[in-house]
Amino acid sequence: MTVQKPPGQPAPSGQPEPRGAAESQREVLSSDAATTWPLRAYDVALRAFPAAFRESWEGDMRATFADRVAAARSTAGRAPVRLVARELANVLHTGLRERLHSNYPKPRIMHLRDLRYALRLLIRSPGFTLLTVLVLAGGLGLSTFTFSFLYTAMIRPLPLSEGERIVRIDAVVDGRRRAIDAADVGALRTSLRTVRELGAYTGRELVVGRDGDGRMVDATAAEPSLFAVARTPALFGRTLLPSDAVEGAAPVIVLSYRTWEVAFGADRSVVDSEVAIDGVSTLVVGVMPEGFGFPVASEAWVPLPATTTAATMPGMESVRLVGRLAPGVSHAEASAEASPLLRRLLAARDTSARPANVAASVESFASVQFGDERLLVFTVLNLLAALILLLALVNVVNLLLARANERIRETAVRMALGASMGRLVVQGMWETLILCAMGGVLGTAGAAWGLEAITRWTRANMEGNLAFWWVWRMDSVTLICAGAFVTVAVVAMGVVVSLRTTRTNVREVLQDGGARSGGRSIGRISRALVTVQVTTVTVLMYFGVMAGVMAERALTIDPGFDTTRLVQGGIAPPPARYTTDAERAVLFRNLQARLAEQGELDEVILRRTLAEKQSSGGRFTLRDARQTGAAPSAFVVATLGDLNTLGVQVMDGRPFNAADDGERAPVAIISRALAARHWAGRSPVGDQLRLAAVGDTARWITIVGVASDLPYGDPLSRDRSADAIYLPLLQSGATYATFLARYRSSELAARQSLRQTFAQVDPLLVPDGVQSYDEVLRKVGLITTSVSRLFAACFAFSLLLALVGTFGLMSRRIGLRTREIGVRRALGATDASITALLLGQGGRQLGVGTLMAAPLLAGVGMAFSYYFPISAWISLTAGLAVSLAIVALILAATWMPTRQVLRVTPRDALWRD
Amino acid sequence: MRPIEFEILLSLAAGARHGYAIIQDIEARGDDADVRVETGTLYRALQRLVEQGLVVPTEPRPAAPDDDARRRYYDLTPAGRHAAAAEARRLARLVDSARGLRLIPRSAG
Structure with a gap:
């Protein structure tokens, strides 16, 4: 019988060796540093084999492996990385195969009695259990509530067929989001390949019903294709048809379920009957299903005249544009296609020296409602909730560690009696699982209650201002989210508690009484x-x-002026009937004069912010061009009436007067802040400037006065500034104006007075969005x-x-x-x-x-x-x-x-x- | 019988060997340098052979000068020798048939 002796091995001692006695081998085999790391890795890989297999073969396998490594080293002179890698892969592979194909008895680590034991322990210390469950429930509930709330508000696709494909197209001019010019809709519709079924719409307030019992509704003037985008048929009757939008078509209206209920008592016969809308007899052609308010919170839909998008001059009217992404197209791809198109359209008519930077933004309809900071808001608020969960987990883990410490002697005794580490860890995990399950159920119930409460609260306090998809309730996303948070909690707590168990030093604990064991x-x-x-x-x-x-x-x-008894509203001359600046100017002048004559109203002013300081429209050029540095800019506000209502007094020069209309030379009043910035130490009165905000940029405007400062811009943003240029409304070419007036007796009387005055000037015109400050x-x-x-x-x-x-x-x-x-x-x-x-x-x-x-x-x-x-x-x-x-x-x-x-x-x- | 099992039986037919010696023998026997046996494969096969009673860890250890104290040696049982012979005969028959069909040249033998 011949026996081959492996190379590079110490001389045989002749001593018999017990099976699987790896300890002595380890000393011999680990003596060479270069063989240490492969052996360690091999030891780890060997864990792939079932324990029973390892018991019989582990020692022998290690020895053989060490022989191979040593032999390869003696040949090559360095660690045989390839051999080690092959061996490790082979051991992992064969070990797992052995596990799959063998019938070794599996060590039982899941025992029902452990569950009972854990339950008993928890019941025995009700204070600890209650505190832990409450803390966990608080953390889990808050996180789940926050995520679910924000998901519904910001991310959830619209609850319409393939709602995730519905997008809004906006123009982004100089970094600011703008609605699409109505004149560009046609070109976008024919050219865009990535977004289909485009539908334009604009908000409109309508009075439904007769005088006296009329009801103001927030309606949408929509292209009939809007309903194709929504893919929602009418509950009764029909939606809008292209024939409804053509010039001269009989007026029609589609009602929302809520309007149908509230204004018409859910009377089915109202469909196909004529009702008064803004005083005009209009055919109700359909009622939409309950909960439908597309695009946002619409209470009725009237056709947007086809002429709006087909025959409007650029710059006259803006519309919102929605559509559906073509299958397989991303938002970025659609934006990339739309941007150059929009740029060309705007470049063709932008005559200013410095053309604006234009891009298109195609984004998910639901999320775009939240503006550009939505991702930041979503992340920050979720992060805060996650921090609270972290805090809760830290505390619960601390409590559990304290308990584990108290039971360390018991753990050590169990280990000494032969309980496997797996068994002890699983036993500890039961407690964690029960606590997390109870905390999770309670927390999820709390989150569900919170979501329902939010829905109830918003319905009660903000009805009509809410997007139709903002219905917060328990749903699959909330459940998945709660499940994920509970899993995180179980894992986090499990890891720490298991670490505690595995670090138990039996001998120390039993000798010492456990006070110090593992203490460090x-x-x-x-x-x-x-x-x-x-x-x-x-x-x-x-x-x-x-x-x-x-x-x-x-x-x-602080709006900068006295807001007591102040009402505001909009004047939107219908473009079909008011086609020229002169016609609109007559309307504005008449309205201002009539409103001012009303005994009920005082300090009436019409105004229109034409451009913000940060936009390209806010830029101006001085005739006496001495300025250096950045192009000067200001808020441009057109006014008609008493500037005192805004708390603004003319301090130098003269105020606007009735003669400052479209027929006369253009004039402006500038704010004191602006005067101080560009006319330091001298009066600007008599100087001239050119404005990008008004249509004719070649026209010089003469400064006739300086007014006191009033802050403009978002009051909660850094963009607030008192740099302002006031123009007479009648010289501004504004197509829309806001009125401000102070009422004498009551808001209700003021509203009635407003309606009557508007009706006197134009029976078809209603004040837009009247609300008191x-x-x-x-x-x-x-x-x-x-x-x-x-x-x-x-x-x-x-x-x-x-x-x-x-x-x-x-x-x-x-x-x-x-x-x-x-x-x-x-x-x-x-x-x-x-x-x-x-x-x-x-x-x-x-x-x-x-x-x-x-x-x-x-x-x-x-x-x-x-x-x-x-x-x-x-x-x-x-x-x-x-x-x-x-x-x-x-x-x-x-x-x-x-x-x-x-x-x-x-x-x-x-x-x- | 799997090829690896037959290879092990062949290696042990010459006498008792430890695991590393078996690997060396198998690799030396193969005319292709790529013939490789890794420890996982070897010991899984050895376990099967031991369970089938074809191989046995040797109790009386080999003579002292050639012994290596750290490892176990394996030897064929009579049943193992018989099984190896039977498998060899079966393979020889198959090789003959292949020659008859001219799948391999006669000179190869």
């Missing part, structure tokens, strides 16, 4: 968790405070306070979590040191020195947590200062205040258990186990 690693985890907690709660609270500052700003918006402010206030309260509740919850968590953790850690403290006091330590010692213990994590929070606070603060007019010093002060408050609160939570331990006499402390 657990201490590390606990300290890390406290640090994370401090950081998280600081960031959350800071965000809350900054949001509060914003809310306060929103509630105290008080009402607008009330709505803004309602939304702001509601959102702030919601935020405050969330942040209060997170603060409570952090306090309770820190208190619990510190109580336990200080409790463990009772005896030590007893010894210290017996040796003469003063209460003050012990307090300092214990506070210092918590202080380190507090310091690290606060330091870690600092850059995050800076980021949040800068973001707030960037997007909103909040000065840097407010951000800084708020950051410092929040950090100090958190430090104080956490120190207080540490001080309370310290005080308790100091009450224990040294003698009692020494006797304590």
Whole structure:
């Protein structure tokens, strides 16, 4: 019998070797550093084989592998990477095959009795169970609610057939989103290949019913193709047809379900009957299904005259444009196709020296309603919710660790009696699973309740202003989201608790009583968790405070003028009947004069913001062109009537007068801020400027006056500015105007008076969107306070979590040191020195947590200062205040258990186990 | 019988060997340098052969000078020797048939 001796091996000792005794081999085989890493990797790979197989073959396999590696090394002189890789792949492959094809008895680690045991443990400590479940439910519920709420509001595709393909096409001019010029719709419709079935629409207010019992509805003047985009048939009757939109067609209207219910008592016979719409007999051709309000919250639909898109001059009217993406086309591809087209159309008529930067934006209809910051808002708010969940998890994990520590002796005994690690981990997992399941169910129920409550609240307070798809309720997305969060919780908690179990050192625990066993690693985890907690709660609270500052700003918006008893509304001369600037000017002049004569109304002014400072329309050129640097720009506002209503007084030169109409030389009044910027130290009166905002850019406009400042622009943005140029409305070519008037007795009387005056001037004209400033402010206030309260509740919850968590953790850690403290006091330590010692213990994590929070606070603060007019010093002060408050609160939570331990006499402390 | 199992039986037909020696023998026997046996494949096959009673870990260990204390040796059982012979005969018959059909040249044998 011949036996081959492997190369490079030590001389045989002749000693028999027990089967599978890997320990001694390991020493021999690991002696060479170059063979260590392949062997370690091999050991790991061997785990692919079932345990029973490994028991018989592992030692032999390792030896053979080590022989091969050593032999290959002696030949090649270096680690045989290829051989090792091949071996590892082979072992993994054959090991898994062995697992699949073998009939080894599987070690049972799932036992029903473990579930019962876990349940018993939880029932035995109801306080712990209740606290854990409530904390988990709070964190999971909040995260689920936030995600589901934002998903429905911002991302969910419209609840229409293939709603995800419905898109809105906007023009983006100089970075600002604009509606599409009605004159461009035809060209887009014939040229676009990536977006089909285009439908244009524009908002319109209509009075449905007779005088006296008429009802104002927010209607949509829509191309009949809008219903093709929506793919929704009428509930009764029909939708709009192309023949309804042709010139001279009989007027028709399609009602929403709600309008049909509220205005016509859900009377089926109203379909195919004539009703008064804006005083004109109109045929009701259909009623749409319940809940349908496409495009947003439409209460009725009337045909948009075909002439609007076919025969309107460019710049006269804007429309919104929706369509359906062609199959397989992305939003980006559609934008890429539409952009050059739109650019060409606009370039053909842009005569200004510096052409605007034009692009098209094709985006999901639902999400585009939220503007360009929607992704940021969605991410930030979800991140906040995730932070609260993190905080909840940190606290629950801390509680679980404390429990695991208390049961460490039991774990060690089980291990000593032969329980497998898998079994012990699974046993610990049952508890986690039960807690997460209970927290998850409770949290999801809470989220569902919250969603229903939001739907109810919005229906009660904001009816008519809500997009038709904003119906928040429990649905599959909410459930999936809740499931995902619960899974995250189970995994996070499971990992930490399993780590605790696997780190148990049986011998130490049984000898020592377990007080110190694993203490170091657990201490590390606990300290890390406290640090994370401090950081998280600081960031959350800071965000809350900054949001509060914003809310306060929103509630105290200063429009710059007195808003008491002020009503506003729109005047939209129908383009079909008012075709020229002169005709519109007569209408505006008549309306202003008649409204001013009304006994009920006072301080009537018509105005129209023609351009914003940041837009290309806001740019102007001075005749006395001495300016340098950036092209000057300002808000351009056309007015007719008493500027005093806006709180603006003419300080130099003269106000506009009745003679400043289209027949006379164009004039302007500029604001004091603008005058100070460009005419420093001298009067601008008599100088001339050219404006991009008015149609004729070649016309010089003479400045006749300087007026006091009034802030323009979004009151909550950084774009607010008092740089303004006022033009006479009758010289501006405006096609639309807003009126402002102060009523004497009541808002209702003012509305009636307005309707009557409009009817006197033009029986077919109704004031557009009449609302009192008080009402607008009330709505803004309602939304702001509601959102702030919601935020405050969330942040209060997170603060409570952090306090309770820190208190619990510190109580336990200080409790463990009772005896030590007893010894210290017996040796003469003063209460003050012990307090300092214990506070210092918590202080380190507090310091690290606060330091870690600092850059995050800076980021949040800068973001707030960037997007909103909040000065840097407010951000800084708020950051410092929040950090100090958190430090104080956490120190207080540490001080309370310290005080308790100091009450224990040294003698009692020494006797304590 | 799988090829790897027959290869192992062939290696052990010359005498008891440990795992690494079996691998070396199989690789040396193959005329193609790409003939490779990895440990996972080898020991899975060895386990099957042991279960079938064709191979046995040797109890009386080989003579001391050639012994390697760290590893087990494997030897054929009489049943294993018989099975290897039967498989060899079967393969020889197949090779003869292949020659008859001129799938391989006569000189190859």
